């Protein structure tokens with residue numbers, strides 16, 4: 115299979131677009147930089163136990179995050195430095211309303227392969243190891259007086275700490291090297307396709323291979 119330079123360029127473009135996807139997922143009246151959310155609004159999740167991750171740039175100067183409510187009841191934020199709000203939730207199957215100040219959105223917990231109602235999109239999130247490194251498994255982190263600061267995502271080598279390169283080649287039937295940028299295809303904090311894929315498989319492969 116040939117890989118034309120134009121194709122390589124489009125990979126870079128796709129990767130950039132996909133990397134940006136986490137932000138607009140939360141789009142509503144607020145400006146792009148104001149807030150991002152995982153899981154995204156109207157996500158149908160197959161597991162009710164997940165980390166809610168909220169980022170509100172308007173609190174970046176040390177302002178305190180407004181309280182979180184889950185189905186109308188207040189829920190504590192964990193000790194993360196602004197602009198991040200993080201909370202571990204465990205929700206029963208059904209619809210739930212999450213709200214941070216005036217911003218509110220719904221998620222749905224579905225059971226097994228139960229079909230997802232119209233207007234909702236099946237979304238999954240990567241497990242976050244509660245007892246281990248948590249965010250630090252994949253992010254640069256630093257503790258500070260106001261709580262844990264979560265920085266950029268680490269390189270794919272962090273992924274390979276848990277998913278070995280051998281496992282990679284078996285699962286993907288593909289050499290690792292051109293697919294090192296895992297988040298080109300996988301959305302860790304919310305992806306609509308099975309195996310945490312951001313787009314249908316064919317679209318992802320078509321970026322580099324003629325179909």
Ligand code: HEC
Pocket residue numbers: 132133136137150165167169198200240241242243248249250251252253264267297300301302303
């Ligand atoms: C399994 C790996 C993994 C774990 C664990 C993880 N993240 Fe991430 N996170 C990523 C990757 C990769 C990205 C890059 C965005 C993308 O393309 O999906 C990201 C993106 C983000 C973003 C969006 C950044 C932006 O600028 O929009 C935030 C916020 C975030 N993570 C917070 C957290 C917090 C808080 C935790 C712990 C509670 C956490 N992450 C745990 C892999 C992880």
Ligand code: HEC
Pocket residue numbers: 270273274277282285286293294295296297298299300308309311315318319
């Ligand atoms: C070109 C897109 C693409 C890239 C880039 C990619 N993957 Fe995947 N990944 C897939 C597809 C497609 C599957 C589903 C394979 C299947 O089920 O047959 C998958 C499946 C997986 C699975 C198993 C999912 C499951 O359900 O068990 C893991 C783990 C995984 N990928 C990790 C990685 C890691 C780590 C990287 C980066 C080093 C990466 N992937 C890069 C497309 C990609």
Ligand code: HEC
Pocket residue numbers: 238240241243246251252270272273274275276277296297300302308309310
């Ligand atoms: C701390 C260990 C750890 C790290 C680091 C890690 N993963 Fe995972 N990953 C897991 C575990 C555990 C599972 C769940 C496996 C299962 O359920 O069988 C998983 C599942 C997955 C799946 C399949 C999810 C699904 O729903 O099918 C994909 C894809 C994946 N990881 C990709 C990545 C990528 C990409 C990175 C790096 C950004 C990464 N992982 C980093 C431990 C890790």
Ligand code: HEC
Pocket residue numbers: 115117125287288289292293315318319320321322323
């Ligand atoms: C980022 C660009 C890129 C993406 C995306 C990509 N590939 Fe590839 N693929 C390559 C390159 C480059 C090679 C040649 C690698 C080599 O020979 O070392 C290759 C080789 C292959 C081969 C031949 C493997 C071998 O062992 O010789 C197959 C089959 C293949 N890709 C299928 C896929 C499928 C299926 C997908 C989607 C899940 C995909 N590729 C996504 C770049 C890509």
